[in-house]
Amino acid sequence: MKLLHVDSSILGAGSVSRTLSAGIVEQLARAMPGLEITYRDLGTDPVPHLSGGYLAAGSAEPAALDPALQQDLTLGSEVLAEFLAADIVVIGAPMYNFTISSQLKAWIDRLAVAGKTFRYTADGPVGLAGDKRIIVASSRGGIYSEGSALAAIDHQEPYLRVIFGFFGITDIRFVRAEGVAMGDAHRTRSIDGARREIDLLQAA
Template sequence: MKLLHVDSSILGPGSVSRDLSADIVATFQGRRTDVEIVRLDLAATPIGHLTAAHLAAAQGAPVDDALKADLAAGQAALDAFLAADVVVIGAPMYNLGVPSQLKAWIDRLSVAGKTFQYSEHGPVGLCGGKKLIVASSRGGIYREGSPAASFDHQETYLKAAFGFLGITDITFIRAEGVAMGPESRTTAIALAKQETTALAA
């Protein structure tokens, strides 16, 4: 089984989403002996945001060495995603959405003819069969039914973006309220980690 482990938090060792994503990966490693892990740290090694030059290159325009290297990194990220059976993403909420480096990575995955295609009935995702697990961290409370639920453009975006690619097996392991005091943070992380135990069964 090939597992792609992606982190996007800029907080390093203090990151809740990194802690949770590592715990999820460790759960798979503890339950299975056939796990092959590919690691991608989008904060340490970010993939460039899409520009007009990227789109021109896709149409055959000449590229300089810097863009050539960036295109190669984007292609490597796409290849790793396509090869993965399970994708684990550490995704904190930043300003009601996802980190910009995570959005940049998703933009590189969303390639017509590779991960989705257009048909006479509209877009069709080509990545069905993958399992996606999101280690989600939030400073406040945004879960469904909460007063601030309408402000969630993090998990709702991720569900829509990967659903567009055909992935329907999506699990969110969520720690929220982590900025609402030490006790709230500790409790949220502990509850989230309890949810990882059944993931690799």
């Protein structure tokens, strides 16, 4: 079994999503001896945002591409290959301004490749990566979960459900710590609750 661990917080050691994603990986490694883990840190080593040159490069002769674009194409292929090879993907995804970080969005943009993670048919798009399990370590400063006063402006978790669902993935789970900016007591309770949920994660 292969696990891809992706962090996208820019807060370093102070990040709640990093703490939770690490806990998820540790729990799964205990539950699945021999688990092969690949780690990508989008906070410290971000994937560049898509460019027009990148999108046009598929129809260009390799020799005509400048070295920087060739390097970007190689990175894009590596990112996609890591994702496609993984049986489980654990993502540390903090909420920034009601949505995901731009670093995480740039990574996802490298995954949305027709013929690889989805394809278009006469009946509409079909996902091609449905054999994966996604676990998202979600952190939010306020309360945005269903039924809350701010639920309508949550564009973080709904987006992740939609995009990975578009890739055909149905096994998507969120381990959430929210309200972490609402005082120390609330932060502690929320993180402790997420950790208890992590302790219950199983191999399948």
